[in-house]
Amino acid sequence: AQKVTQAQTEISVVEKEDVTLDCVYETRDTTYYLFWYKQPPSGELVFLIRRNSFDEQNEISGRYSWNFQKSTSSFNFTITASQVVDSAVYFCALSEAYNFNKFYFGSGTKLNVKP
């Protein structure tokens, strides 16, 4: 069975602090994909990153970085120098190899960035 766990329900930081959002997943599939989505108050899920199970290279995109470790089944997301606009709920998700539109989502981490 597929499962994604985001143990941090809510995190509050002050602007310019770095923050890491944790994600642990379970799957028996050898090929799978991991995602991070951002959900602002408007409700729409905004795609941030996709990673396949064979690519363990860390990725950096501006202030965002992702650390994928298959050995610990983790796919953590770090925001460097956080900004108030980063305040949102962040979801980690797992999908099957050939179906990018069937997600198993974690319960989300609400990030509050205070000025």
Added chain:
Amino acid sequence: DAGVTQSPTHLIKTRGQQVTLRCSPKSGHDTVSWYQQALGQGPQFIFQYYEEEERQRGNFPDRFSGHQFPNYSSELNVNALLLGDSALYLCASSLKGRGLNTEAFFGQGTRLTVV
């Protein structure tokens, strides 16, 4: 290029009633998935439509049904509404045809309240 559009944005229904939610996929997309997101939770997969047929289904009762039209738009129907059906319903579209498997784009959702 319009993204995924959902209607209505908000809806209030009484227990026992029936409701229909609508989704227009992003231009060029042929696959639609529906998700239910209860307050404070991650989205849960309801079902996926491709080529006008339900292809996959999550752990939801038969009260939840759907349809996909030739223009790829989709409806989600929920019968005999329960208070527990109150949630944000998200639609996500992607392109699966011709051997492709593209990123999913989400709509802003329909907020359903059952009273």
